Amino acid sequence: MSDANQHNDTFEAAASRTEAVAHFESQRRGFVGQLQHILHVNSSFVPLIVLVAAVLIFGLLLGSKFFSPFALTLILQQVQIVGIVAAAQSLVILTAGIDLSVGAIMVFSSVIMGQFTFRYGIPAPVSVLCGLGCGMLIGALNGWLVSRVKLPPFIVTLGMWQIVLATNFLYSANETIRSQDIEANAPFLQFFGSKFNVGGAVFTVGVVFMLLLIAVLSYALRHTAWGRHVYAVGDDPEAAELSGVNVHRTLMSVYILSGLICAFAGWALIGRIGSVSPTSGQLANIESITAVVIGGISLFGGRGSILGSLFGALIVGVFTLGLRLLGADAQWTFLLIGLLIIAAVAVDQWIRKVSA
């Protein structure tokens, strides 16, 4: 009983106090703390610095050979496919998933676009629509297996990767549609490869599409309820559900959108290489994950910005072209990218400590 009285006393004391009960002081941060805070708020800051530094260093070493509108826009052209696929990958990784089937969806969609046009004589735009629809369908299947059947995304997409790739080879009979044939009969398939010049800088429709796609997704993730839900689902799906987020619908939308974007990448792939080849784009899934990780998106979900993935893809592109122009062995590129991946994840872990 005296215990209760004691408590009442302290309660009275606390109730009569008007301020500073739980005073939330702003803790003073040192330089390192400040940096940690900035990175915590804006995770695409590190890849941006790395990108600018890489451009400057290669610019100094190579001069105008590298630092020209032509060379710089060449990098954009070289990363467009990975950039588009990385956008899809980013969405899935933000929900704490991973999509290993992105490359397979891309190739299969491009094969459908090509084969529908050439094997069945369907008008190219309709074939393209079929390819895009196929991408969405595979994405929806991934999403359903992850969200409803509750299978781990890694396993679902690992399986889907094999299934789609095998279907791709079986259906296409491993047959490539030649660039000249497409150019003569269905130039619409190569639409993403159309080039235009702006004062020495060469852009393709694919490059513009990649930049627009990142801009639109960046807006949607930051400024719409859907975007906030994607982050919340990646952060803590149970908490999101309890707060009233429809987790299933959010996951479905992400996987379907991812499939659709990969199908667009398949269309862009035809523009990039000219032909429709079932063996192309084999590394797209690993390259897209690389871009996302270097771009500062956390593999544990809920953190990072899609702009980072673009920077990540561009960093890889700058290293690749820069080192090639320097005459270095291509293996140096892989070595440096490997270092960057590990460094990026280390930085991610460090940033997350802010919550501790």
Place this chain on the structure above:
Amino acid sequence: MITDNIPVVEGRGLVKRYGHVTAIDHSDFELRKGEILAVIGDNGAGKSSIVKAICGATVPDEGEILIEGKRVNFNSPMDARNMGIEIVYQTLAMSPALSITDNMFMGREIRKQGFMGKYLRQLDRPAMEKFARDKLTELGLMTVQSINQAVETLSGGQRQGVAVARAAAFASKFIIMDEPTAALGVKESRRVLELIQDVRARGIPIILISHNMPHVFEVADRIHIHRLGKRLCVIDPKDYTMSDAVAFMTGAKEPPAQAE
């Protein structure tokens, strides 16, 4: 204290069975206007089961639930939420990486007016931030540095504060709080208890589930003691001691004959 006698929420003869286990055994429940009703009971007594039935997380097999005298059938917590019933979960149900504003509005975001909102579905950040700031200020919580800081940068008490503010902002009927002080230190618990009383002072009744007897006796107007799946009794904390309550709860002592 009670101006009219219709309870805010009433459960009559509720039953919930899971196979051979009867989680709720013909139990009644009553929350009155403007009160803090503490629900206590030993582990496994079924206090969370009955609260789940009231907030729609489980559907009872028998019995009826009346909200302000009208019979309701909740099939999910969303149904209850749409009626103005808010729950502060023990886990808080917040996304640590997102901001205070984002968390407050999760699942019920405000969109901008006009073209930007209708077609581009843009969120009305300024309106949401103002609302969040107002609500936190009302409850004396605006000592946080920024309404846009991530929830994970807040202390445990601050997070609890934001969760309570979110519930208070959207609750028109009542709030259920599940062990709000369980994870907190002495000072932060005190702050949260004050917060609970502030919320009551705004006229929102609260169901408080807690194991902490001193906290229960400090803030509760009535205490619902749950034992073996049903309401054993409802006591006034002024008439009984904590050891009495524990004795009723564990069956060591016979409950008082109720005139409630």
